[in-house]
Amino acid sequence: MRSIKFTVISLLLIFSKGLTAQVPNWVLNPADYQYTMSVIGLGVFDCNSSLDPDDKVAAFINGSLAGFANFNTVVGSESFAYLTIYSNVPSGQVIVYKLYDASADQLVDAKFGSVFQQNASVGTSVAPFKFKTDYSLESLVMSTDTLFDYTMAGDTISTFALFNELMLEEVANYTFVNDQTGSDNISFSTINEFLIIEDNVDIITQDSYNIHVRATSVSGCTYNQSFVLIVFNTNVPPTDIIENPASIEENEPIGTFVGLMQAVDLTPIDYHTFEFVGSSTDWPDNDAFSINYDELLSTEVFDYETQKDYILQIKVTDVTGNFYIDTFTVLINDLIEQGQELKAPNYMSPNGDGVNDFFVIENVELYFNYGLYFYNDNGNLVFEFTDTGYDNSWNGVSQNGKELSSATYYYYFVNKENDQEFFKGKVFIERADKY
Secondary structure (H helix, E strand, O other): OOOOOOOHHHHHHHHHHOOOOOOOOOOOOHHHOOEEEEEEEEEEEOOEEOOOOOOEEEEEEOOEEEEEEEOOEEEOOEEEEEEEEEEOOOEEEEEEEEEEEOOOOEEEEOOOOEEEEOOOEEOOOOOOEEEEOOOOEEEEEEOOOEEEOOOOOOOEEEEEEEEEOOOOEEOEEEEEOOOHHHOOHHHEEEEOOEEEEOOOOOOOOOOEEEEEEEEEEOOOOEEEEEEEEEEEOOOOOOOEEEOOOEEEEOOOOOOOEEEEOEEEOOOOOOOEEEEEOOOOOOOHHHHHEEEEOOEEEEOOOOOOOOOOEEEEEEEEEEOOOOEEEEEEEEEEEOOOOOOOOOOOOOEEOOOOOOOOOOOOOOOHHHHOOEEEEEEOOOOOEEEEEOOOOOOOOOOOEOOOOOEOOOEEEEEEEEEOOEEEEEEEEEEEEOOOOOO
8 A cells, every 4th residue: 555645736637537546456366267368468558558567457357356367477669468367267257457557657448358268368568458448549531522623711611520440439629730730730620520611712823732630639630631632613513403303284285384403513502504415215204394584384295194204305505514314204283183083993803813803993092081882773871981092992891891792883083072073984894603
């Protein structure tokens, strides 16, 4: 036990650290154990290798001391601990390590442990096991390494992120390393994790920047990384047309607005024109529409039953003449049209062969608020579906689930919110053994 003289000053130092200033009094009798394994390792305290022979490491199994050693074996410029670990179980026990930092008079848990295996040797002086009080820093990245030639002094260019070996992000402070690698550091500054440009960017003057950045974690560990930022010429072609696909309901009049076309362009301030391209032979659907600036308009009245979608070829051009050609789809939305026949079968053979087994209404999702009723020749109700949203599941059975005989049945399909909107029709059900 280290002798401590409790002066007022020493008490203040102790309490300011929040630590107990006491060297661990680890005692262990090797004769009490049957099995051993050995570990050769370095002590890493807050990213710095141990150079103090009074620094220690101890192994614990199930909370009990299983071995300890000092970092007092010097090989080259590094100090190693040659740790023997004891156990009465030959393998499988989890080992937890604790480190004593003599300079700070502090006992802390190591970040990584081991698993006991009798006679195992872990680590060498060339490739030692590392007893760490913190995770190693693994990478420093930027959210983007691109500048645009319109970027102005004071703009935020990017953000930094520092990751440890578990790929968890660390809180860090970011500064510059002023050396040849960071030849353009002077053109930037940092505020917290943000990288800020200090000069107006002009691609004619400079098309790339080299910076060298140091990230310092809360524990004082550092990680340096150099970056090359490329100045991007804003005169780039568009890369896509959005609001694609667009749609229009059938029966809308000529000149109906279909959609607003928008170019995807990395140039933040640009102007675009849209036009149809391709011959009428190759792209006949182009003739069904017109373009007014960035608006797509109809030039005919569409019928879903005649054609359900139209494929156009459109070219978008920016102010510099860069262009992009894309196919553009317009979907025709079907509507419930009173006065027309319901698109439903007039014949069913529900025998389980997968053909004509069900009463299937085309685009049944349009009729989400309709009720469906079936009657026999005598006008008796044999089946009704009044729940919201008929699902094309009726297979010719009565309300109590019995198969209906071969005969003609009459349906009444009505809007439950407006009984003036309805469809009537008939369907013949054929069953080989029911006449």
